Amino acid sequence: MKxxxxxxxxxxxxxxxxxxxxxPGVDSRLAEDFVDITKYAVGTDFTQFKTFSxxxxxxxxxDYHDSSKMSNPQTQALLSEIISNxxxxxxxxxxxKTGNPDLGINAGVIKVTNVSYYYPGWxxxxxxxxxxxxxxxxxYYWYPYYPPAVSYYSTGTVIIxxxxxxxxxxxxxxxxxDWVAIIRGLLTGSHTLQEVLxxxxxxxxxxxxxxxxxxxxxxxxQF
Amino acid sequence: MKMIFFxxxxxxxxxxxxxxxxxxxxxxxxxxxxxxxxxISVPLGNLSSFINNVSPAGGNFTGRYxxxxxxAVGFEFGxxxxxEKYPRATYYGDDGLAITAVQYSYAFVIPWKAGVYYYxxxxxxxxxxxxxxxxxxxxxxxxxVQEYDIYNTQWGxxxxxxxxxxxxxxxxxxxxxxxxxxxWFNTNSFNFAGYNSYANMQGLNFIxxxxxxxx
Numbered sequence: 001m002k003x004x005x006x007x008x009x010x011x012x013x014x015x016x017x018x019x020x021x022x023x024p025g026v027d028s029r030l031a032e033d034f035v036d037i038t039k040y041a042v043g044t045d046f047t048q049f050k051t052f053s054x055x056x057x058x059x060x061x062x063d064y065h066d067s068s069k070m071s072n073p074q075t076q077a078l079l080s081e082i083i084s085n086x087x088x089x090x091x092x093x094x095x096x097k098t099g100n101p102d103l104g105i106n107a108g109v110i111k112v113t114n115v116s117y118y119y120p121g122w123x124x125x126x127x128x129x130x131x132x133x134x135x136x137x138x139x140y141y142w143y144p145y146y147p148p149a150v151s152y153y154s155t156g157t158v159i160i161x162x163x164x165x166x167x168x169x170x171x172x173x174x175x176x177x178d179w180v181a182i183i184r185g186l187l188t189g190s191h192t193l194q195e196v197l198x199x200x201x202x203x204x205x206x207x208x209x210x211x212x213x214x215x216x217x218x219x220x221x222q223f
Numbered sequence: 224m225k226m227i228f229f230x231x232x233x234x235x236x237x238x239x240x241x242x243x244x245x246x247x248x249x250x251x252x253x254x255x256x257x258x259x260x261x262x263i264s265v266p267l268g269n270l271s272s273f274i275n276n277v278s279p280a281g282g283n284f285t286g287r288y289x290x291x292x293x294x295a296v297g298f299e300f301g302x303x304x305x306x307e308k309y310p311r312a313t314y315y316g317d318d319g320l321a322i323t324a325v326q327y328s329y330a331f332v333i334p335w336k337a338g339v340y341y342y343x344x345x346x347x348x349x350x351x352x353x354x355x356x357x358x359x360x361x362x363x364x365x366x367x368v369q370e371y372d373i374y375n376t377q378w379g380x381x382x383x384x385x386x387x388x389x390x391x392x393x394x395x396x397x398x399x400x401x402x403x404x405x406x407w408f409n410t411n412s413f414n415f416a417g418y419n420s421y422a423n424m425q426g427l428n429f430i431x432x433x434x435x436x437x438x
Contacts, residue, residue, distance in 0.1 A: 024327070029325070029327065029367065029369055029370070033311060033324065033325055034324075035322065035323065035324035035368070035369045036313075036321075036322070036323040036324070037320070037321070037322050037323075038320070038321045038322075039319045039320045039321070040319045041319065042318060042319040145319060146318070148320055184369070199323075202313075202323050206313045206315075206321040206323055207321060
């Protein structure tokens with residue numbers, strides 16, 4: 001009798017365990033591949049901008065007050081890829097100080113372990129580019145939309161932000177972040193530089209609104 | 224669908240007559256039985272538009288109480304998890320958001336039902352049965368992209384006809400196995416950010432379980 005009951009208990013447990021299988025957890029999902037998240041300010045006419053400038057190095061944000069500017073072949077390749085995408089969309093690269101750019105582009109790499117969940121912008125105080133870098137010392141950055149929340153920055157993240165310099169005065173000296181791109185997954189698995197650059201391309205591809213000139217009907221999604 | 228209802232109702236109406244014409248075999252007719260089962264579910268209809276994978280992750284617990292001549296009423300509590308992994312693609316929100324990533328669709332169904340059943344040979348070793356249960360379905364549907372979890376939850380009406388067989392482990396054993404097939408549909412409907420909507424889910428469950436019978 002005891003043996004029968006034991007067998008039934010084992011069978012019941014197996015049935016229960018089989019019936020409880022579920023989808024992969026968040027850790028497993030996060031480790032799968034790069035994820036590209038972009039958000040733009042709906043209603044912004046990106047054709048009003050013709051010129052842009054970009055930071056000359058990439059900020060590496062690790063912890064509070066522990067950031068540094070990186071300039072090496074990898075970061076230069078990242079910046080060059082952003083420039084190529086902007087130029088392919090009709091924008092002209094100009095000098096930050098003398099060219100009076102319509103758009104400014106910040107780029108950063110985040111490798112922190114003490115932040116599990118936050119909205120973009122928290123790193124503004126982490127040694128990120130100060131608005132004074134763009135000639136607006138009395139300004140501050142501003143998202144004119146609800147920024148996408150991202151957690152698990154410890155997976156390694158590239159942040160690209162596009163600032164509206166052209167309308168800074170009209171916006172009360174706020175530097176509107178009209179577009180933000182987040183590429184996450186640098187520290188999961190092994191990735192080549194080319195894979196990172198391909199994901200930069202994807203961020204632009206999934207934002208067809210980024211274009212200096214309107215295309216003819218039917219060609220809006222061509223790149 | 225109409226045919227299934229017709230068959231079930233016909234069987235329930237004719238059941239006492241059929242039973243009266245049979246010789247009662249040896250063994251005992253249970254007064255009640257309880258079954259813990261593993262449920263494999265095949266999504267159909269609009270559920271299969273959301274998730275097309277067969278779900279092995281399900282189970283249910285039933286209790287049935289015999290009134291007379293093989294006619295029983297009972298309850299059923301169950302659960303089924305469905306999920307499907309979609310390859311890396313870009314998903315757009317209506318607020319300027321775009322995400323390129325691998326996506327998972329996930330659905331969770333918990334039916335709470337009461338039903339009426341007819342067992343053709345309550346005292347036989349192999350006892351086929353039919354039934355119809357009605358109740359409420361609690362359902363969650365999730366779209367998972369990395370740590371993002373877009374989901375809806377809802378209660379809806381559910382109904383499921385069922386055919387199956389109870390096999391006793393011996394003429395006088397209190398234990399047996401139940402195998403059945405259950406078609407179900409519910410009135411739950413979901414809408415994801417105005418883009419994808421799903422209504423009136425359906426599925427086909429294949430159920431095997433252990434049954435304990437009381438005299």
